[in-house]
Amino acid sequence: MLDEKRLIWELKQGSKDALRRIYMEYKDNLLTIAASMLHDTYAAEDVLHDVFVSFAGSIGNIQLRGSLKSYLTASVVNRVRDMYRKKKHHLVELKEAGQLAADSDGPVQTTEFGEETERLTGALAQLPLEQRETIILHLNGGMKFKEIAKIQRIPLSTVQGRYRYGLDKLRTILKERAKK
Amino acid sequence: MSSVDNIEKAIAELNLTTRAETDKRILDDSYTALGKAMHKHQSMSDTGFWRMVLRNKFAVPAAIAAMIFLAFALFVNIRPERAINTGNIYGALSKVENIHITKYQAGQTSPDQQVWASETLGVKLLKTGLGSQTQYTLWDMKNRIKMVKLLSSNSIQTEPITQLMLTELEKSTANSTDMVPFSDRNEIPVEAQWIRIDDREASVTVAGTKAYDLNWIAKSTDSQVVLHKKWRVFAEDRSSLPKRIEWYSKAGPEDEYGFEKFVVITYPSKDEIQNIIRDIFGRQDDPGFIGTPGAYR
Numbered sequence: 001m002l003d004e005k006r007l008i009w010e011l012k013q014g015s016k017d018a019l020r021r022i023y024m025e026y027k028d029n030l031l032t033i034a035a036s037m038l039h040d041t042y043a044a045e046d047v048l049h050d051v052f053v054s055f056a057g058s059i060g061n062i063q064l065r066g067s068l069k070s071y072l073t074a075s076v077v078n079r080v081r082d083m084y085r086k087k088k089h090h091l092v093e094l095k096e097a098g099q100l101a102a103d104s105d106g107p108v109q110t111t112e113f114g115e116e117t118e119r120l121t122g123a124l125a126q127l128p129l130e131q132r133e134t135i136i137l138h139l140n141g142g143m144k145f146k147e148i149a150k151i152q153r154i155p156l157s158t159v160q161g162r163y164r165y166g167l168d169k170l171r172t173i174l175k176e177r178a179k180k
Numbered sequence: 181m182s183s184v185d186n187i188e189k190a191i192a193e194l195n196l197t198t199r200a201e202t203d204k205r206i207l208d209d210s211y212t213a214l215g216k217a218m219h220k221h222q223s224m225s226d227t228g229f230w231r232m233v234l235r236n237k238f239a240v241p242a243a244i245a246a247m248i249f250l251a252f253a254l255f256v257n258i259r260p261e262r263a264i265n266t267g268n269i270y271g272a273l274s275k276v277e278n279i280h281i282t283k284y285q286a287g288q289t290s291p292d293q294q295v296w297a298s299e300t301l302g303v304k305l306l307k308t309g310l311g312s313q314t315q316y317t318l319w320d321m322k323n324r325i326k327m328v329k330l331l332s333s334n335s336i337q338t339e340p341i342t343q344l345m346l347t348e349l350e351k352s353t354a355n356s357t358d359m360v361p362f363s364d365r366n367e368i369p370v371e372a373q374w375i376r377i378d379d380r381e382a383s384v385t386v387a388g389t390k391a392y393d394l395n396w397i398a399k400s401t402d403s404q405v406v407l408h409k410k411w412r413v414f415a416e417d418r419s420s421l422p423k424r425i426e427w428y429s430k431a432g433p434e435d436e437y438g439f440e441k442f443v444v445i446t447y448p449s450k451d452e453i454q455n456i457i458r459d460i461f462g463r464q465d466d467p468g469f470i471g472t473p474g475a476y477r
Contacts, residue, residue, distance in 0.1 A: 009263070010376075014215070015265050020207060020374075021373055023203075027198050031198050032194050032195055036191075049206045049209065052206050054213075057213035057214070057217050116190070117196070120191060120194060121194070136191070139192040140194055
């Protein structure tokens with residue numbers, strides 16, 4: 001468990017060791033979140049890169065209200081949304097993704113996923129972004145619905161709804177795939 | 181279990197790992213960004229404050245009040261805590277000219293050996309053994325003479341220092357393996373963790389210092405054997421110089437660290453080292469004696 005306050009303080013003094021410790025602690029979880037949302041590990045690594053470079057470059061202005069993990073997770077989510085908005089990433093959304101994933105037994109965007117991971121992230125890629133984000137943040141990011149509601153700026157009940165509908169849809173997708 | 185059966189658990193267990201080259205790229209770029217941020221922050225601190233004070237009539241009294249508070253805080257010895265990193269320690273050690281290192285095995289109260297080294301004087305003195313078995317070895321590098329004194333016989337032997345011996349001696353002083361785990365700070369593994377530890381966690385308290393741990397995994401050359409190593413440094417707040425260093429290791433991540441050895445370090449003046457050498461080897465009544473005893477024998 002990191003002593004976040006101390007690490008942030010050390011980082012504000014310019015400590016590379018503090019930055020390295022923070023990176024080593026959270027990198028894999030943040031990569032998993034980004035990759036699950038983008039269904040592309042290479043794009044996810046770019047997100048991780050941007051998040052940490054931006055974090056280090058703006059350390060003087062950062063005032064943490066919650067945990068450092070929540071802050072970094074929210075940064076990853078924002079970057080992923082930016083990618084969608086700017087359409088820089090060749091993300092295959094919704095129906096198109098579903099068609100592509102259904103047409104192919106192999107990985108859609110990357111060769112880095114294992115088989116089970118590929119199956120899951122492939123199915124996740126077919127969900128609407130909001131549902132996917134909610135499911136990943138809750139299950140993989142360990143965030144409470146309340147925290148997700150704060151990040152997404154929506155009521156708690158909407159978050160719970162997105163989570164429930166998202167999971168149902170995911171089950172259906174995986175069952176259909178299992179039949180093929 | 182398929183992911184359909186327990187979909188929540190399967191998603192929660194998704195775990196990807198970054199590649200080593202990705203870690204390097206991200207960390208390098210982040211360090212650069214951090215460096216720029218610190219530089220910018222420093223520039224703003226240097227100029228922004230005074231510009232603000234000069235332009236804003238309300239800021240003047242506030243600035244004066246702040247300065248009075250700061251002066252008071254310094255007066256009562258309240259200083260902001262400064263974090264020390266491995267770079268500070270390696271940097272501070274590289275500037276040391278005179279040093280005294282006392283080495284102990286864990287649990288021992290008598291030292292294994294003591295070393296005094298003075299770059300200024302060009303000498304290194306080693307004390308080993310206890311009581312009448314004590315042996316002093318002096319390498320007078322300036323005069324290329326090695327001198328050995330055995331207390332049991334009170335005899336002094338001398339021999340010339342070869343070029344090979346000289347090269348080895350020059351390498352070994354402050355970068356002694358008892359002092360630092362890696363001869364170069366850049367050799368510290370990327371995964372190593374540098375942690376400031378609470379005084380209560382430390383086995384001892386060393387006045388004026390703060391304790392830090394460097395934890396890393398040492399691998400054998402074939403990467404088959406790993407050892408978890410810990411280098412605990414009690415570094416002086418102001419100078420970053422280590423006053424005490426402890427060495428620990430363990431075989432597995434779940435094991436307790438075993439305390440292996442420790443060193444106590446002081447930084448005497450060249451005169452103090454000169455006096456010690458003179459007491460052991462020198463002719464104190466010789467008015468021409470200046471501290472490189474080999475030259476006078």
